[in-house]
Amino acid sequence: NKRQTVLRARLEDLQRQHSSKKISPNEILYQIVNLQHGIQKKEKDLQVSRENAMFRTVEDVDIHIRRDIYFRNLEEQVESTRQEIDHVRHIRKTVESFQADSDTLDAERAAVEELKKQLDDLEAKATSERHDVIKVKEDEIETDLNANSKVFQGRLRRQLFSEPRQSTSWFQEDNNERYYAKFNEERHAEWQRAQGEAEDCA
Numbered sequence: 001n002k003r004q005t006v007l008r009a010r011l012e013d014l015q016r017q018h019s020s021k022k023i024s025p026n027e028i029l030y031q032i033v034n035l036q037h038g039i040q041k042k043e044k045d046l047q048v049s050r051e052n053a054m055f056r057t058v059e060d061v062d063i064h065i066r067r068d069i070y071f072r073n074l075e076e077q078v079e080s081t082r083q084e085i086d087h088v089r090h091i092r093k094t095v096e097s098f099q100a101d102s103d104t105l106d107a108e109r110a111a112v113e114e115l116k117k118q119l120d121d122l123e124a125k126a127t128s129e130r131h132d133v134i135k136v137k138e139d140e141i142e143t144d145l146n147a148n149s150k151v152f153q154g155r156l157r158r159q160l161f162s163e164p165r166q167s168t169s170w171f172q173e174d175n176n177e178r179y180y181a182k183f184n185e186e187r188h189a190e191w192q193r194a195q196g197e198a199e200d201c202a
Contacts (some may be wrong), residue, residue, distance in 0.1 A: 004059050011114075012106030028119045039105055046101050054091055057098065061092040144190070 055061045065088055 010104065011110050025119055027120050028115050028122070032112055032115050032119075035115070037110050039108050039112070042101060042105050042108075046098060049094075050098060053098075056098075058092060058095050060120070061095055064088060108145060133202050147165060 017167070050056050055064065
């Protein structure tokens with residue numbers, strides 16, 4: 001119907017304005033705040049206008065015209081009836097403006113919801129991108145740690161097995177402790193350094 005057509009045209013116009021250029025989250029928030037302030041003011045103005053009007057809707061005006069004017073004896077009250085008809089027609093135009101204002105408010109409310117959706121999409125996209133960067137860096141760190149640990153294990157084994165053995169029991173216990181202590185120390189240092197690089201990239 002006519003109202004749906006007006007609403008759709010208004011919403012499409014607003015969407016074209018927003019999609020004509022890339023909008024940052026701050027710009028979207030600014031537009032949302034401005035639209036919401038405008039909606040609140042228009043709602044108050046529309047409420048006051050309706051409260052002060054003789055009729056609330058166009059249908060009310062039409063019913064009044066049919067019931068209280070056209071059914072009168074026009075021959076006896078031609079002039080007064082004509083004046084009242086003119087007056088009521090003027091009121092009808094005022095009431096029609098209420099509908100236009102209401103349609104505009106509906107379109108602006110829809111625009112606010114669309115802007116909120118755009119803002120949510122931007123935030124979700126930014127979060128996803130940050131997650132991807134961190135994941136890639138973590139994979140690189142894990143690869144480096146695995147490679148370094150293999151090199152370190154080989155070097156440490158060669159070092160440990162080159163030392164004189166005092167006894168089989170002492171050799172196994174002491175070398176295991178030294179090996180894992182040294183290995184864990186260097187792995188922890190490497191992890192901290194790589195984690196710092198990942199945070200810098202994010």
